[in-house]
Amino acid sequence: MKNQILALTVGLFSIASFAQKNELKLVEKAIKKGQSKEAIATIATLESSENSMDPKLKAKYYYLKGSAYGKSDVKKAADAYNDLFAFEKEQGKYKYTKLAKPKLGELIQFVSKKAIAQYGDKSYKSAADNFSLTYRLSPKDTSFLYNAAVSASLAKDYDVSLQYYDELKDIGYTGIATQYLAVNKATGVEENLGSKSNRNTMVKFGQYINPTEKVSKSKQPDIIKNIGYIYVTQGKPELAIAALEEARKSDPKNLNLILSQADMYIKLDKMEKFGELMEEAVKLNPTNPTLFFNLGVVNANENKFKEAVEFYNKAIELKPDYADAYMNLHVAIMSEEKAIIDKMNENLNNYKKYEELEIKQKELYRKALPSLEKADSLDRSIESVRALLNLYDILEINDKADALRPIYKEMRSKQ
Numbered sequence: 001m002k003n004q005i006l007a008l009t010v011g012l013f014s015i016a017s018f019a020q021k022n023e024l025k026l027v028e029k030a031i032k033k034g035q036s037k038e039a040i041a042t043i044a045t046l047e048s049s050e051n052s053m054d055p056k057l058k059a060k061y062y063y064l065k066g067s068a069y070g071k072s073d074v075k076k077a078a079d080a081y082n083d084l085f086a087f088e089k090e091q092g093k094y095k096y097t098k099l100a101k102p103k104l105g106e107l108i109q110f111v112s113k114k115a116i117a118q119y120g121d122k123s124y125k126s127a128a129d130n131f132s133l134t135y136r137l138s139p140k141d142t143s144f145l146y147n148a149a150v151s152a153s154l155a156k157d158y159d160v161s162l163q164y165y166d167e168l169k170d171i172g173y174t175g176i177a178t179q180y181l182a183v184n185k186a187t188g189v190e191e192n193l194g195s196k197s198n199r200n201t202m203v204k205f206g207q208y209i210n211p212t213e214k215v216s217k218s219k220q221p222d223i224i225k226n227i228g229y230i231y232v233t234q235g236k237p238e239l240a241i242a243a244l245e246e247a248r249k250s251d252p253k254n255l256n257l258i259l260s261q262a263d264m265y266i267k268l269d270k271m272e273k274f275g276e277l278m279e280e281a282v283k284l285n286p287t288n289p290t291l292f293f294n295l296g297v298v299n300a301n302e303n304k305f306k307e308a309v310e311f312y313n314k315a316i317e318l319k320p321d322y323a324d325a326y327m328n329l330h331v332a333i334m335s336e337e338k339a340i341i342d343k344m345n346e347n348l349n350n351y352k353k354y355e356e357l358e359i360k361q362k363e364l365y366r367k368a369l370p371s372l373e374k375a376d377s378l379d380r381s382i383e384s385v386r387a388l389l390n391l392y393d394i395l396e397i398n399d400k401a402d403a404l405r406p407i408y409k410e411m412r413s414k415q
Helices: 002-032 036-047 055-091 095-120 124-137 143-154 158-170 196-204 220-233 237-250 255-267 271-284 289-301 305-318 323-334 337-346 351-378 382-394 398-413
Strands: 178-184 190-192 208-215
Touching: 002 036, 002 055, 036 055, 055 095, 055 124, 095 124, 095 143, 124 143, 124 158, 143 158, 143 220, 158 220, 178 196, 190 208, 196 208, 220 237, 220 255, 237 255, 255 271, 271 289, 289 305, 289 323, 305 323, 323 351, 337 351, 351 382, 382 398
Parallel strands: none
Antiparallel strands: 178 190, 178 208
16 A cells, blocks of 8 residues: 555656646747747746756756746846756756856846946936845945945935945945056056956057056945934934944044044034044144145134134145135135224224224235135136125225126126
């Protein structure tokens, strides 16, 4: 009796195996004819028996399943190919793996190109989904997860973006990469040639010259900063500060992290803390003009104009073409104007005192004029031209005022 049951079981298994084999042949034919819908419909009938499928058919089944779904359902196709790789590795045979790997590579390229195009079209939600899918298909390409986080944030899908950023933190993503550069002899333009070997080959053939290498900066500070911004947007400033403070514990002298934390305090309108961090940053990098400029801004906002002037002058000393520093220096010097005008209004009936104050006012304008002229020469705007015209008229510098007036008129007409 036992032998009869065993024979019956084997018979049923053989029938099922035979049926599966025939179904796979139908799938294969449909794929060859480009009938993807028919191929998927037939594969769907086999999915329920996937776990109990004849091992002799399983590799082929996974391969055909991946081929059937293809670009119509990249996730299912990739899952099938990955199941195939794992199965054949276990079996020690790689017949279908060799066929499937290029197909998986094509799917990865398809999805990544789609994500890049969607990002370019500002379809950030779709771009985030496809960047994330690209990373899931090819986990070694961690930059796609970073792109997914940025895209989700731009789509204002902050919970998802935060999830991606946290994952980047967990895997220790830095985004540091080496660019292999050389100058194209035909165009004179420096280009990134992808890999060291490719760059060296192109130089050897004489098409490129001046090979160099450039290492990109770590994106970790940006990740922490973006996490902080998301928390601020979500109304959780305490979590934003905590995230930045936690990051700095492991690297307290990281200038980028200090600046990210300082920037966060600006968002929270905590200028005192911003100023403290700027001073800390200056100690670490005393030749950075932007840091001194920011300290000037902090002091100006606190009405410490004398200190602001010193910091702006230091920024200019380090960067002589710093247009914003010259403009802010002009504004800081002009801060004394209000007190002089208030006293003039108090002494309208005291001609002598009024005249003294008027002379003092013009001295102030002459003191502020050079920095304004320099700012305008470096980065002309309608604001700088308007301010210059005002000073020229008050100081009766008529030749310069007359030369500037038509320029101002033309700028206004274009607004």
